[in-house]
Amino acid sequence: MTGSDEALDPDFAGTVLRDLGAGVFTMDSAGLITYVNPWAERLLARTMADMLGRDAHDLLHRRPDGSPVPRERCLLRTPLLGNRDAEEGSDEYFLRGDGTTVPIIWTTTPLALKDRQAGLVVVFSDYSAHRDAERRAAAHMAALEALTDRLNLLADVSTALISSMDAGAVAHRLLPLLVPDLGDWAALDLVAAGSGALERVAVCVPAQPDLAKRLEGPLPQPAERQRREAARGDEPFRVTADEVHRARAPLAASHRVLFQQLGGACATVVPVHSRRRDYGMLTVARCGDGPGLGEAEVRLLADISGRLALVLDNTRLYDEQRDVAETMQRQLLAPLPQVDHLRMAARYLPAQSAMEIGGDWYDAFLLADGVMALVIGDVVGHDLQAAAHMAEVRNMLRALAWTHVEPPSMIMRRLDEAVTHTSDAPMATLVFARVEGPEGGPWRLRWVNAGHPPPLLVTREGETRFLTGGHGPLIGMSATLHLGLSWPDTHEDLPPEATLLFYTDGLVESRGRPIDAGMAKLRHHAGVLARGLPETTVDVFCDQLLERLSPSGDDTALLALRLPPAGAGAPGDQNPPPPPQSPRSPAAPDRDAPGSVQEQAPVKDPTREAREPLRDPRRPTD
Secondary structure, X not given: OOHHHOOOOOOHHHHHHHOOOOEEEEEEOOOEEEEEOHHHHHHHOOOHHHHOOOEHHHHHEEOOOOOEOOHHHOOOOHHHHOOOOOOEEEEEEEEXXXXXXXXXXXXXXXXXXXXXXXXXXXEEEEOHHHHHHHHHHHHHHHHHHHXXXXXXXXXXXXXXXXXXXXXXXXXXXXXXXXXXXXXXXXEEXXXXXXXXXXXXXXXXXXXXXXXXXXXXXXXXXXXXHHHHHHHOOOOOEEEEHHHHOOOOOOOHHHHHHHHHHHOOOEEEEEEEEOOOOEEEEEEEEEOOOOOOOOHHHHHHHHHHHHHHHHHHHHHHHHHHHHHHHHHHHHHHOOOOOOEOOOEEEEEEEOOOOOOOOOOEEEEEXXXXXXXXXXXXXXXXXXXXXXXXXXXXXXXXXXXXXHHOOOOHHHHHHHHHHHHHHHOOOOOEEEEEEEEEOOOOOOEEEEEEEEOOOOOEEEOOOOOEEEOOOOEEOOEOOHHHHOOOOOOOOEEEEEOOOOEEEEEOHHHOOEOOEOHHHHHHHHHHHHHHHHHHOOOOOHHHHHHHHHHHHOOOOOOEEEEEEEOOOOOOOOOOOOOOOOOOOOOOOOOOOOOOOOOOEOOOOOOOOOOHHHHHHHOOOOOOOO
């Protein structure tokens, strides 16, 4: 007998329903239960006898809390009413015989007997494990989203914290990241470095920016005891509006106005503290009757506060280093002497680095024979070591120029040998010049150039010319390599009221501009300024020139000499002298230039009679 000819066991359907692994019950067209399989009995903790003939909806269908579901909202019954939209689902609950509810996943199928619809077949399973897994997955996803939001916020905070070296600017970028996600308003109070007074550097209230601006500024200084009480260590703490309205409350002086103007019942205050010092406090408040910040939000604010304290530590350290560097640089740079009717100005712009110190320098001093010496130079390097080498070379040159009344070429040769054999300074470029002439002029410039950009002569009428003569090798190269090179002396007659510019390459060279283009730009603007502002002082001339050229990147030193009109200061001259030389100088303000001759007799060299050829400094010495 084949399988197709074998009759099925009469108990086959019952066996399938018993071992199906899902609950099954049938309803007639009125919704009464007509059959329940054993698996449904176990799932519902009810016997078939307890359920047969009972209304399925009234007996079983419940909300999660066990309360009845209105009959008109019963999705399991809708197929009986001809609605085919709801034949399965996973959001319903059945009431068990022990009074508990069980979440179910269900589906319905029409029940047809003798070609007519006789009711429904409902198949359902316990959905508890799946529902718990969904909840865990949803909770895990929510935690990941919260962590992502926190990481994104911390990334934005880090960007804000490194955006500026100014604490106020940082605060105005930081607080908008906290409002309104963490609070309705926020304020940052920092202790001023000099006075120790508390200052509100930023307030963030998106809806009232003008009011927030008015709340910034110095705060009343609380008593020391109150400040210690307010700090409460390094941990965040909660403060209420009622607390700060008490007269002697620790934060009454600083926070009462915030609650009065901005509202809110409570706020979280986070000390801004590092291992080095206390910087102040960060306050974030929520308005309305809602709860304050949660534990996770407070921890987040504490993390942000710690990052802010680290940035403030670095900023203060940078300021201290900058002050030390600036003081050292000013001590290394020379104050300018005032001699007769000559007027000079100097400017120094440091490289854009933390130490702000380098190897560029200028110098001006009187020599033993009464002649003014001018120097512009640049030692290789842009750091503290370069500045130390610069000081070595500068002092060597001063000593050699004072002790040897010789042509500039001889001074340069002596300097090259001294740097090579007595110093570890690297190579340097420089111009060493003598401004020779009696009071009242005429004046002559005598100079040598050791690989440095040439001086620029600018007449009163705006004519410009680079003084390209006198070029020789860099200092530290000829003697080291035994090249036997020399520096030729050269000279140039200087017209009255002309301006002579000495400068380093930082003025005319940058990454985006070759030195030839920079020198052409210098020449153009110097001529324009001389023609347009003929009566301006040499200080204004230098400031205007720097503004037009805008040097950046490298150290820049600029030394300018302004010659007087013809005959000014000569014996018998009755015209008033020009205004005194400006005291402004990159050098330290408490330093005086040695050898200044202002309304004094010219400096005399005791051995000058023994050097008769040098009595007239205009006379060639070569």
